[in-house]
Amino acid sequence: MLPDLLNRRVLVVDDNSSIHHDFLKTLRLEMDQDALEQARSALFGESNPLRSHEPFEVDCVSQGQVAVTFVQTAKKEGRPYAVAFVDMRMPPGWDGLETIEYLWEADPGLQVVICTAYSDQPWDEIRNRIGRNDKLLILQKPFNSIEVLQLATALCRKWDLTHKVARQLNELSHLVDERTRELQQANKQLTEANQALVQTVADLEVAQAEILRQNKELEGLASRDPLTGCLNRRAFYTAFEQAFTETRQRRNELCCLMVDIDNFKRINDQFGHAVGDQAIQAVANCICTGLRLTDIVGRYGGEEFCLMFPGTTLTEATDLAERLRIRIGTEASDRMRVVAGLMITVSIGVSAMTFGARTPLELIDQADKALYAAKEGGRNCVMALDLLVPGMTPSEQLDLQVRRVTPRVSTSSIAR
Numbered sequence: 526m527l528p529d530l531l532n533r534r535v536l537v538v539d540d541n542s543s544i545h546h547d548f549l550k551t552l553r554l555e556m557d558q559d560a561l562e563q564a565r566s567a568l569f570g571e572s573n574p575l576r577s578h579e580p581f582e583v584d585c586v587s588q589g590q591v592a593v594t595f596v597q598t599a600k601k602e603g604r605p606y607a608v609a610f611v612d613m614r615m616p617p618g619w620d621g622l623e624t625i626e627y628l629w630e631a632d633p634g635l636q637v638v639i640c641t642a643y644s645d646q647p648w649d650e651i652r653n654r655i656g657r658n659d660k661l662l663i664l665q666k667p668f669n670s671i672e673v674l675q676l677a678t679a680l681c682r683k684w685d686l687t688h689k690v691a692r693q694l695n696e697l698s699h700l701v702d703e704r705t706r707e708l709q710q711a712n713k714q715l716t717e718a719n720q721a722l723v724q725t726v727a728d729l730e731v732a733q734a735e736i737l738r739q740n741k742e743l744e745g746l747a748s749r750d751p752l753t754g755c756l757n758r759r760a761f762y763t764a765f766e767q768a769f770t771e772t773r774q775r776r777n778e779l780c781c782l783m784v785d786i787d788n789f790k791r792i793n794d795q796f797g798h799a800v801g802d803q804a805i806q807a808v809a810n811c812i813c814t815g816l817r818l819t820d821i822v823g824r825y826g827g828e829e830f831c832l833m834f835p836g837t838t839l840t841e842a843t844d845l846a847e848r849l850r851i852r853i854g855t856e857a858s859d860r861m862r863v864v865a866g867l868m869i870t871v872s873i874g875v876s877a878m879t880f881g882a883r884t885p886l887e888l889i890d891q892a893d894k895a896l897y898a899a900k901e902g903g904r905n906c907v908m909a910l911d912l913l914v915p916g917m918t919p920s921e922q923l924d925l926q927v928r929r930v931t932p933r934v935s936t937s938s939i940a941r
């Protein structure tokens with residue numbers, strides 16, 4: 526046991542001062558013997574005699590009330606009593622049992638020995654008042670000094686052990702608290718780190734979405750003609766190839782239109798390239814606003830556009846082409862009149878996969894052939910490929926002819 530835990534403080538509570546004397550004599554005798562042991566050791570050089578006991582420190586009072594004050598003060602000063610020997614009868618004040626009840630209120634750790642003659646109060650009655658309690662022993666009067674010494678020694682030892690255990694439990698509890706705090710702190714740090722990680726992932730996802738959006742925008746810009754916003758020739762051809770393949774696989778219809786602005790060279794020469802560009806934009810705008818969702822339009826050459834109509838029959842395509850020609854003739858011309866006061870018209874050639882084109886380029890060439898015929902036929906009109914001999918399949922035809930879609934009207938023709 527550590528020296529700082531040794532408690533040899535004893536309180537004697539008895540109304541008889543001769544009893545005080547007996548206790549002092551008994552317990553100090555113990556102290557004197559202890560001193561004798563040390564003296565012998567010094568004189569005869571006996572090696573390191575261990576002291577089996579610290580000396581008892583004994584206080585004596587005559588009444589229960591005074592005893593309670595002593596115990597309260599000692600506890601407050603941090604030097605509590607380990608054991609109290611309490612007499613049962615102490616007139617005129619409290620009896621032993623009442624005194625003990627107050628003593629334990631003042632210091633619950635106090636070990637108590639009640640000193641009684643059996644005639645004072647039977648043990649059963651004592652137990653009924655105090656209850657079962659391991660801090661109370663009975664010393665029957667008349668007692669001898671050995672009993673007192675043994676009780677004082679054993680109960681001081683018990684007090685020390687009890688407090689040592691309590692102190693260790695307290696230290697353990699502090700250790701657990703400290704460890705719990707460390708774990709809570711670590712958990713908090715982990716939670717914060719996890720939140721930061723979640724935020725970083727969210728930020729990355731936002732950044733990734735932005736990159737994808739920008740890529741798509743770049744992709745769009747790379748595939749678009751900057752003047753008109755239509756697909757450029759390369760992007761159009763890629764889309765055309767895909768549609769061509771799908772149409773073949775599904776044995777579906779696909780039509781191709783070549784649209785060319787009439788007399789464009791003259792517009793450029795006469796009014797300059799800026800006006801020429803405006804004419805191209807006006808025509809592109811008319812074409813694009815009239816498209817269906819599945820239709821695709823590309824700027825194929827300077828003033829030439831190529832249109833693709835998937836899932837469309839030749840009849841539907843020629844109707845669409847004619848309507849488109851008429852709208853360009855009014856809407857695009859209206860716009861250009863404000864700018865330069867000139868008429869904008871287009872010639873359109875129409876072809877369809879039913880005429881046996883084996884590649885997209887062949888289909889475009891067929892539409893181009895019809896367009897050439899439209900130019901030759903006076904411009905501002907729609908020409909479509911047609912079968913030379915009705916009733917025969919395209920493969921059975923020696924050649925294809927071109928049919929005029931636009932009805933002939935007597936208008937003053939514009940020289941090419």
Ligand SMILES: [Mg+2]
Nearest residue numbers: 540612614615
């Ligand atoms: Mg008495």
